[in-house]
Amino acid sequence: MxxxxxxxxxxxxxxxxxxxxxxxxxxxxxxxxxxxxxxxxxxxxxxxxxxxxxxxxxxxxxxxxxxxxxxxxxxxxxxxxxxxxxxxxxxxxxxxxxxxxxxxxxxxxxxxxxxxxxxxxxxxxxxxxxxxxxxxxxxxxxxxxxxxxxxxxxxxxxxxxxxxxPATPAPPADGPIRSVLFTDQPTVPRTDVGRAIIWDRLAAYAAAHPDRSVVLKPRHRPTETTFHRQRFSPEQWAAGRTLPRNLRIDYAPIAGLIEASDLVLTVSSTAALEAIAAGTRVAFIADTVNDASLNPPLIASGLLRRFDDIDADRIGVPDPAWLRDIFPDGDLPAxxxxxxxxxxxxxxxxxxxxxxxxxxxxxxxSGFHTLRRVDDQLLPARTRAARLRLTPRRAAAGLLRRILRRLDA
Missing domain, CATH: 3.40.50 (Rossmann fold)
Known part of the structure; x- marks a missing residue:
């Protein structure tokens, strides 16, 4: 499910x-x-x-x-x-x-x-x-x-x-970069201004490399839903700008877009792992590094790059230790x-x-989950206690009376 x-x-x-x-x-x-x-x-x-x-x-x-x-x-x-x-x-x-x-x-x-x-x-x-x-x-x-x-x-x-x-990643590709994919996230960066800054840098990258195809892949269409809801969409950003002709917004399935790309850019999307698995080069955008961007754990990847580096094609390769961590096949039974x-x-x-x-x-x-269930049962009583200005003891006593009445019934 x-x-x-x-x-x-x-x-x-x-x-x-x-x-x-x-x-x-x-x-x-x-x-x-x-x-x-x-x-x-x-x-x-x-x-x-x-x-x-x-x-x-x-x-x-x-x-x-x-x-x-x-x-x-x-x-x-x-x-x-x-x-x-x-x-x-x-x-x-x-x-x-x-x-x-x-x-x-x-x-x-x-x-x-x-x-x-x-x-x-x-x-x-x-x-x-x-x-x-x-x-x-x-x-x-x-x-x-x-x-x-x-x-x-x-x-x-x-x-x-x-x-x-897959169990192990494909060998990393090399050769010229002709197609670039940016995988967007609905709430990374968290603010509308932060998201617009990233998209502006992507547009500047496309303008600086007119011979390359640059694709902005939104997480979902404005009419669709997902786990994180986006408030400010790439379409809203694009509506007020004249974009380079080689930059487009595309909703095609991510797997096909990765397959057609020579470089995948993102802040912290898991799609980057799919790209690495396919042998596609990846750069995690480091212009914004903070807990809200979910990328501090990616520092060990060896793939964090500022847009200045990406503009100059200073693209890294995955750190071997990090790669073994993400693809742990070597630690598993043969x-x-x-x-x-x-x-x-x-x-x-x-x-x-x-x-x-x-x-x-x-x-x-376990004692942990037994207590956790008791705490979750008491939570509504605590909420009612705060609302009715009851003491936690009186609220708990009320819950106990209700449980006893249910048992009697």
């Missing part, structure tokens, strides 16, 4: 891997959580598999009848979905939460891109899963340390690499170079077919 376009692309890649292993995957979009209503072109760009739609409540019921379920949502929604499927009565009543009958499915969670912010928090939201697909060795070390400190099962962590990528998606499917199917204890149960029963 996925709630946004890049999530659907990730889910579809896993679905292909499950199908190749003999399973029967079904792709679904929830219709009752935001963002929803992906356009037909967004769906077609993500997958050629059939995609069904269902409410959250319907997906919870369907998940309980599945052998495995992969909620490709943001961290809080992954946690909510697993809780609802687990069914201890603590989920959203509208989702039909209740005690699940029969065995639970194998829960799989992952990251649709590089984990560039809220890294530990994002892992903890996904730590109820039986399989947590880990994209890099750096992530694995950080998540493993968090699991050890909090008493969570580290066996759920599966180092595999980003499921959108099995003919299985793709990251295939590794995820293999692990999930192993848990389905074996009597091996499920990490989900150990995580669910």
């Amino acid at each position: 996925a709630g946004f376009d890049s999530g659907l692309k990730y889910a579809a890649r896993l679905a292909d891997a499950f199908a190749a292993a003999g399973a029967a995957p079904v792709l679904a979009l929830p219709t009752t959580v935001a963002p929803h209503g992906l356009g037909a072109e967004q769906i077609a760009a993500a997958t050629d598999r059939p995609v069904t739609t269902a409410t959250w409540a319907e997906l919870v019921v369907r998940a309980r009848g599945a052998a495995a379920v992969v909620p490709v949502f943001d961290g809080p929604m992954v946690q909510r979905f697993i809780r609802d499927v687990h069914g201890d009565g603590e989920g959203d009543p509208a989702a039909g939460a209740g005690i699940a009958a029969g065995p639970l499915p194998v829960f799989v969670a992952g990251y649709v891109g590089m984990a560039l912010y809220d890294r530990v928090g994002g892992y903890l939201m996904r730590s109820l899963a039986d399989v947590v697909a880990v994209n890099s060795r750096t992530d694995l070390a950080e998540f493993s340390a968090a699991a050890a400190a909090l008493g969570l099962p580290a066996q759920s962590l599966l180092l595999c690499g980003l499921a959108l990528l 099995d003919g170079g299985a793709s990251p998606a295939a590794r995820v499917a293999e692990r999930a199917l192993h848990l389905i077919r074996s009597d091996e204890p499920r990490p989900h149960r150990a995580a669910w029963d």
Whole structure:
């Protein structure tokens, strides 16, 4: 399941891997959580598999009848979905939460891109899963340390690499730069002024290199939705400017645009990893480096370049250590170079077919998640306490009375 376009692309890649292993995957979009209503072109760009739609409540019921379920949502929604499927009565009543009958499915969670912010928090939201697909060795070390400190099962962590990528990257291309692709992000830079500055520099680059084709690829059309909503679109920027004739805005699928490019520019888009995997040269734009731009973790890549460098074709090559971190195939069992998606499917199917204890149960029963569920239950009481000027003790007492009345009923 996925709630946004890049999530659907990730889910579809896993679905292909499950199908190749003999399973029967079904792709679904929830219709009752935001963002929803992906356009037909967004769906077609993500997958050629059939995609069904269902409410959250319907997906919870369907998940309980599945052998495995992969909620490709943001961290809080992954946690909510697993809780609802687990069914201890603590989920959203509208989702039909209740005690699940029969065995639970194998829960799989992952990251649709590089984990560039809220890294530990994002892992903890996904730590109820039986399989947590880990994209890099750096992530694995950080998540493993968090699991050890909090008493969570580290066996759920599966180092595999980003499921959108192959096991190893293609050799880097060389030769002249004739076509350049800039992959835009809806909220990077965060301000409209910051975004306009980057686009202005891209236009200046195109003007300085009239013999090159320069493509600005927006994350989505103004009428479409994705996980991050853009307020200021490239079209709005372009409407007030006379752009170089060799610069165009293009909404074609990213894979085809990368294939046709000699150089990919971005601030911090995961599309850069797809370009590196394809052997295309990449530069992370370093004119804005801050937490809001999500690029401090990319300093180790060796690919940060200011536009002055890019204008002069001073393009770097990936740092070997960083490349091994992002493509961790060398740390994984030698099995003919299985793709990251295939590794995820293999692990999930192993848990389905074996009597091996499920990490989900150990995580669910851990003191960390037990307290987390209690805290989440008390949160509405705390909110009401603030609104009604009740003390937390009186608010908690009211919650206890309601629970006892429910038990009596």
